[in-house]
Amino acid sequence: MTQSVSQSGNFKALLPLFVFVFTFLGVGIYQNDFYALPSPIAVCLGIIVAFFLFKQSIDTKVAAFLKGCGDSKIMTMCIIYLLAGAFATVTKATGSVDDIVNLGLNYIAIEYIYLGVFIIASFLSISTGTSVGAIVALAPIVVGIADKSGVSLPILCGSLLGGSMFGDNLSVISDTTIAATQSLGCKMSEKFKENIKIALPAAIITITILFFKGLSVNTTSVITGESYSFIKIIPYLVVILLSVIGINVFVVLLLGIVITGLIGLVYQDFTILEFTKISYQGFTSMTEIFLLSMLTGGLAALVTLNGGITYILEKVDSFIKNKRTAQFGIATLVGTVNSAIANNTVSIIITGPIAKKINDEYCLDNKQTASILDIFACIVQGLLPYGAQVLMILSFAKGSIDYIDLIANTWYLLLLFVFTISWIYLRNRKKIKVI
Numbered sequence: 001m002t003q004s005v006s007q008s009g010n011f012k013a014l015l016p017l018f019v020f021v022f023t024f025l026g027v028g029i030y031q032n033d034f035y036a037l038p039s040p041i042a043v044c045l046g047i048i049v050a051f052f053l054f055k056q057s058i059d060t061k062v063a064a065f066l067k068g069c070g071d072s073k074i075m076t077m078c079i080i081y082l083l084a085g086a087f088a089t090v091t092k093a094t095g096s097v098d099d100i101v102n103l104g105l106n107y108i109a110i111e112y113i114y115l116g117v118f119i120i121a122s123f124l125s126i127s128t129g130t131s132v133g134a135i136v137a138l139a140p141i142v143v144g145i146a147d148k149s150g151v152s153l154p155i156l157c158g159s160l161l162g163g164s165m166f167g168d169n170l171s172v173i174s175d176t177t178i179a180a181t182q183s184l185g186c187k188m189s190e191k192f193k194e195n196i197k198i199a200l201p202a203a204i205i206t207i208t209i210l211f212f213k214g215l216s217v218n219t220t221s222v223i224t225g226e227s228y229s230f231i232k233i234i235p236y237l238v239v240i241l242l243s244v245i246g247i248n249v250f251v252v253l254l255l256g257i258v259i260t261g262l263i264g265l266v267y268q269d270f271t272i273l274e275f276t277k278i279s280y281q282g283f284t285s286m287t288e289i290f291l292l293s294m295l296t297g298g299l300a301a302l303v304t305l306n307g308g309i310t311y312i313l314e315k316v317d318s319f320i321k322n323k324r325t326a327q328f329g330i331a332t333l334v335g336t337v338n339s340a341i342a343n344n345t346v347s348i349i350i351t352g353p354i355a356k357k358i359n360d361e362y363c364l365d366n367k368q369t370a371s372i373l374d375i376f377a378c379i380v381q382g383l384l385p386y387g388a389q390v391l392m393i394l395s396f397a398k399g400s401i402d403y404i405d406l407i408a409n410t411w412y413l414l415l416l417f418v419f420t421i422s423w424i425y426l427r428n429r430k431k432i433k434v435i
Contacts (some may be wrong), residue, residue, distance in 0.1 A: 008307055008310065009307050009308075009310040009311030009312075009313070009314040009315075010306055010307030010308060010310070010311055011308075011311050012053070012306075013054070013303050013306035013307045013308030013311065014303065014308040014311060014312070015049060015053060016046040016047065016049040016050035016053060016299060016302065016303060017046060017299065017300075017303055017308065017350070018046075019045055019046045019049045020042050020043050020045065020046030020296075020299065021337070021350070023037070023042045023045050023046075024037060024039060024042040024343075024346075027042075038288060039288060039292045039343070039346055040288060040291040040292050040295055043291075043292060043295040043296055043299055044295065046299050047065070047295065047298065047299050047302070050299060050302045050303070051302075054302060054305075054306050056305070056306075061302060064298075064301045064302055064305045065298040065299075065301060065302055066298065067301055068297040068298040068299070068300055068301025068302065068304075069294045069295065069297050069298040069301075070297075071297050071301075073182045073183065073185065074182075074293055074294055074297035075294075076182055077178055077179060077182040077293050078290045078293055078294055079250070080173075080178045080182075080249055080250070080253070081175060081178065081286040081289050081290050081293070082282075082283045082286055082290065083250065083253035083254065083257070084129055084173040084175070084178070084253060084286070085282035085283055085284075085285045085286035086253075086257050086279040086280075086282030086283055087173065087235075087239070087253055087256045087257050087260065087282065088128050088129065088130070088133070088173070088282060088285075089278055089279065089281050089282030089285060090257055090260045090261060090264065090275070090278055090279055090282065091127075091128070091232075091235055091236070091256075091260050093264060093269055093270060093278050094232050094260055094263055094264040094267065094269045095229075095232060095269065096232045096233060096235065096236065096260070097124065097128065097133075097137050098137075098226075098228070099228040099229050099230075099232045099233055100120065100123060100124050100127065100228075100233055100236070101120060101124065101137060101138065101141065102226045102227065102228035103228045103230070103233065105120075105141075106228065108120075110149055110151070110217055111214045111215060111217045112211070112214055113145060113149070113151055113156070113214060113217065114151070114152075114155050114156065114159050114210040114211075114213050114214045114217075115159070115207045115210035115211050115214060117138065117142060117156055117159040117160055117163065118159040118160075118162055118163040118166075118203075118206060118207060118210055118412070119163065119207070120138065120163070121134050121135075121138055121159070121160050121162075121163030121164045121166075121167065122163040122164075122166045122167040122203070123167065123236075124137060124138065124164075124167065125163070125164045125165075125166070125167025125168045125171060125174075126166075126167035126168075126170050126171045126240065127167070127171070127236035127239070127240065128171070128173075128236075129168070129171040129172075129173035129174040129175065129177075130168060130171075130174065130175075131164035131165050131167065131168035131382075131389055132164075132388055132389060132392065134160075134163070134164040134167065134168075135160060135161070135164050135389055135392050135393060135396075136392065138160055138164075139157075139160065139392065139393055139396035139397075140396060142156045142157060142160050142396075143396055143397060143398075143400075146400075149217075151217050152213075152409075153397060153400050153401055154401045154405040154406060154408070154409045155210070155213055155409045157393050157397060157401060157405075157406050157409065158406060158407075158408070158409030158410040158411065159210055159409075160393065161382060161389060161390070161393055161406065161410045161412075161413070162206055162382075162410045162411065162412030162413055163412070164389065165378050165379075165381070165382040165389065165412065165413060166199060166202075166203050166412055166416075168378065169195065169199060169374055169375060169378040170192060170195055170196060170199060172188045172189075172192060172239070172240070172243035172244075172249065172252070173239065173243075173253065175289055175345045176344050176345050176348055176374050176377060176378065177191065177192075177374060179293070179345055179348040179349050179352060180348050180352065180370040180371075180373045180374040181370050182352075183348065183349070183352025183353065183355065183356055183370070183373070184352070184355065184356055184359060184366040184367070184369050184370040184373070185356070185366055186366040186367040186370050187246060187367075188243055188249055189243060189244055189245065189246035189247075190246075190366075190367040191367045191370045191371055191374070192243065192244055193244075193367075194365075194367045194368055194370075194371045195371040195374065195375065197423075198371065198375060198416070198419050198420050198423050199375070199416060199419075201415075201419055202412055202415035202416040202418075202419045203412060205411075205415055206411045206412040206415060209411050210411075229267075231263060232263060232267070234259065234263070235256050235259045235260040235263065236256075238255065238256060238259060239252055239253070239255075239256040242255070257279065261275045261279075289345060292345075292346065292349065293349055296346075296349050296350065300350075300353050304353070309353060309354060309357065312354055313354065313357055313358065313361075316329050316333070316354075316358060320358070320362065322362070323362050323363070323364060324424060324425065326358050326359075326361075326362040326364060327364065327368070327369070327372055327424045328424060329358065330351075330355045330358055330359075330369060330372055330373065330376075331372050331375075331376040331420070331424070333351050333354065333355070334347050334348060334351045334355070334372075334373050334376050334377050334380075335376045335377070335379070335380045337350050337351055338376075338377050338380040338381055338384075339380055339384065343381075344377035344378060344380070344381040345377075347377050347380075348373050348374065348377050351373065352373065355369055355373055356369075368427075372420070372424070375416065375420050376420070378413075378416070379413055379416055379417050379420070382410065382413045383407060383410075383413055385403045390403065390406065390407075393406060394406065
């Protein structure tokens with residue numbers, strides 16, 4: 001059945017999207033837990049409203065919805081999620097996460113503990129693709145180090161938050177990277193190379209600050225990690241290296257899973273049958289984000305068919321005059337949505353199609369736009385007082401620090417914001433062209 005996208009903007013077409021966002025937001029505020037309501041259920045409510053609200057025949061709406069769900073970019077995104085989940089679960093089963101932490105702790109002197117925590121958190125999150133996972137793994141250790149050595153807990157926690165968000169933003173297996181690159185149609189390696197140009201200077205300055213902060217630490221304290229196996233860290237190194245080189249992400253993740261599986265078998269961490277079950281557990285761990293991406297794709301198709309996306313673009317066009325303001329508009333859009341729903345992946349999935357249209361209309365670079373999407377979602381998510389990352393760190397700290405203490409010592413996110421704004425402004429200074 002032939003479907004035509006509405007050529008005129010229609011605010012009413014956005015109502016199903018608002019139902020999704022505000023249901024998710026409202027339940028989160030009421031329950032004081034932004035993960036209380038499964039996001040796919042919130043999307044389903046929006047889809048139901050769309051089917052009742054829009055005037056096309058039921059067959060037309062079903063066809064549009066299924067086409068959106070089965071879009072090649074959405075399906076690619078979903079399969080990558082499954083493979084990334086399997087890789088994360090299998091590496092956890094081999095104890096690789098603990099080995100990364102212990103490797104760092106065994107070689108870090110107490111005066112370098114601040115920058116050490118930042119670097120360990122960065123490597124852990126870039127390897128596993130999750131800032132939350134890095135925080136869960138390191139927060140108890142960070143709190144313990146502060147208790148035993150007398151070093152500043154706020155600085156340690158700020159280092160942990162900054163490093164975790166740095167790695168998550170750059171990781172090729174992070175759900176935010178997957179969502180941003182698939183939405184814009186660029187390679188992960190391209191996005192990584194563009195992204196690191198902005199993130200690395202902010203990280204270097206952060207490390208410099210943490211180095212000087214560490215000089216005042218009492219050097220009579222000692223920290224030690226437990227034993228570790230360098231071999232079990234190899235799968236992470238392989239995945240990172242091959243991804244940066246530009247090898248197809250499916251090949252990279254499959255190879256990472258196989259290498260990890262072989263290491264686990266040699267070390268007798270699991271049997272072959274257990275390996276298959278653990279891999280499947282990785283698949284199921286990504287069920288929520290899989291369903292969210294697929295269902296949001298279907299909802300977006302219905303909203304687009306009825307002029308919702310066109311309406312947003314018409315409003316955005318009213319203040320976008322050139323490439324610079326187009327990039328600022330995309331950054332504002334994803335940041336605003338992320339502030340509303342406190343989920344950086346969901347915010348990228350929602351705004352991705354709009355960012356793609358703006359990107360194409362103003363002849364922007366796909367990989368730059370993907371980087372801007374991911375970076376601003378990262379910045380806002382890391383600074384939200386009701387974001388999962390902040391709430392987890394404060395929970396582990398058990399009242400020893402408050403939100404202001406944490407954010408005041410998270411220099412990386414503040415520097416990343418400054419560098420990104422400067423990058424957008426300076427990069428387009430000589431290229432501004434009114435469209």
